Amino acid sequence: MRIVLGVAGGIAAYKAALVLRLLTESGHDVRVVPTRAALEFVGRATWEALSGHPVSTEVFEDVADVPHVRLGREAELVIVAPATADLLARATHGRADDLLTATLLTATCPVVMAPAMHTEMWQHAATRANVATLRERGVHVIEPDSGRLTGQDTGPGRLPEPEAIVAAALAAVDAGGACDLTGRRVVISAGGTREPLDPVRFLGNRSSGKQGVALARTAWARGAEVTLVGANLTVPAPAGVRVVEVGSALELRDAMRASAVEADVVVMAAAVADFRPAAHTAHKIKKQPDGTVPPLELVQNPDILAELTADRLRPGQVVVGFAAETGDDSGDVLHHGRAKAQRKGADLLAVNAVGEGVGFGTAENTVTLLDATGAEVGAASGSKDAVAHAIWDAVVDRLA
Numbered sequence: 017m018r019i020v021l022g023v024a025g026g027i028a029a030y031k032a033a034l035v036l037r038l039l040t041e042s043g044h045d046v047r048v049v050p051t052r053a054a055l056e057f058v059g060r061a062t063w064e065a066l067s068g069h070p071v072s073t074e075v076f077e078d079v080a081d082v083p084h085v086r087l088g089r090e091a092e093l094v095i096v097a098p099a100t101a102d103l104l105a106r107a108t109h110g111r112a113d114d115l116l117t118a119t120l121l122t123a124t125c126p127v128v129m130a131p132a133m134h135t136e137m138w139q140h141a142a143t144r145a146n147v148a149t150l151r152e153r154g155v156h157v158i159e160p161d162s163g164r165l166t167g168q169d170t171g172p173g174r175l176p177e178p179e180a181i182v183a184a185a186l187a188a189v190d191a192g193g194a195c196d197l198t199g200r201r202v203v204i205s206a207g208g209t210r211e212p213l214d215p216v217r218f219l220g221n222r223s224s225g226k227q228g229v230a231l232a233r234t235a236w237a238r239g240a241e242v243t244l245v246g247a248n249l250t251v252p253a254p255a256g257v258r259v260v261e262v263g264s265a266l267e268l269r270d271a272m273r274a275s276a277v278e279a280d281v282v283v284m285a286a287a288v289a290d291f292r293p294a295a296h297t298a299h300k301i302k303k304q305p306d307g308t309v310p311p312l313e314l315v316q317n318p319d320i321l322a323e324l325t326a327d328r329l330r331p332g333q334v335v336v337g338f339a340a341e342t343g344d345d346s347g348d349v350l351h352h353g354r355a356k357a358q359r360k361g362a363d364l365l366a367v368n369a370v371g372e373g374v375g376f377g378t379a380e381n382t383v384t385l386l387d388a389t390g391a392e393v394g395a396a397s398g399s400k401d402a403v404a405h406a407i408w409d410a411v412v413d414r415l416a
């Protein structure tokens with residue numbers, strides 16, 4: 017793929033060399049376009065050696081080649097990492113005072129920006145407004161990480177790790193330039209809850225969180241502002257999304273309800289424990305010398321999906337649930353799925369077959385999409401990202 021890597025003048029510019037390396041090692045042809053200020057941090061020789069191409073910052077270099085038009089037109093993906101407050105401001109206003117901003121004006125492919133700056137600059141009203149405008153226009157702006165900044169200070173504004181930037185950018189390309197969730201807020205639960213029994217033990221389940229993480233990655237790639245409520249995820253959260261970590265079903269319920277108030281779409285992909293221990297002790301439950309086994313009393317957890325469906329915390333909200341089913345004597349997977357769709361009332365229910373090695377923890381998934389009446393409205397099979405895209409297609413139909 018032909019990629020333009022824009023580098024703006026911030027201390028995180030050194031991390032862009034690793035982004036470049038990851039891209040070229042996977043066979044992509046990368047043109048680096050640093051700003052003048054970026055070259056104060058990492059010199060031209062580094063970019064030229066690592067990309068194998070000459071590097072310019074100005075539209076007046078190689079004029080005969082008209083690079084400010086050619087680079088943008090030919091690019092299949094533009095990544096700007098780091099994007100400084102100044103670069104965001106110039107891009108928002110359509111300035112073309114260097115080769116990078118000129119390239120941004122001619123690019124027709126997905127554009128992914130990874131801002132990095134001090135917390136005050138990131139939170140400044142001017143930057144907030146610029147980011148909102150860029151997102152409205154379909155630019156994929158990755159939320160910066162929170163953590164150590166240039167000096168001793170910490171806070172939001174840190175450039176995400178190079179691997180995460182590359183994964184997010186490739187997901188944006190995978191979405192085929194679809195920006196049909198731009199301006200939409202979505203909240204997704206993923207993973208499996210752990211119901212504490214004592215300080216060291218819990219009742220849990222086998223959910224890896226992969227399908228929920230795929231939904232978060234693909235929604236972001238389609239332009240959504242994503243909150244991922246992660247319960248004990250075994251896979252890293254994608255770059256670009258806001259993550260709220262939870263442990264138990266009750267914590268997950270609180271986090272979902274708090275985010276659902278502002279969400280256009282709510283997806284319950286987490287495996288929520290139906291029961292929790294009636295009490296959880298502050299001390300580890302001890303083994304008794306006489307062999308007495310402590311009783312395990314369980315109480316029912318709230319059905320978070322059913323509550324969210326009944327309450328519709330925001331008007332017009334689309335609610336999506338999952339049903340991991342196994343067939344039995346009383347009916348097959350779809351039979352149970354239909355009954356569940358009618359019971360839960362979610363706008364969409366993604367039904368999949370599970371069992372040892374099927375569905376849980378695997379890279380692939382197969383789902384049938386049912387509406388609230390139990391009617392089949394779609395099906396998807398393949399990678400968890402492909403299944404996620406099919407679910408977003410059905411969601412987009414309903415949002416319209």
Ligand code: C5P
Binds near residue numbers: 290
């Ligand atoms: O009833 P069942 O657990 O099979 O339903 C699965 C769907 O309901 C999933 O979307 C899951 O996230 C959600 N769920 C929930 N609260 C529960 C149990 C399941 O929201 N206590």
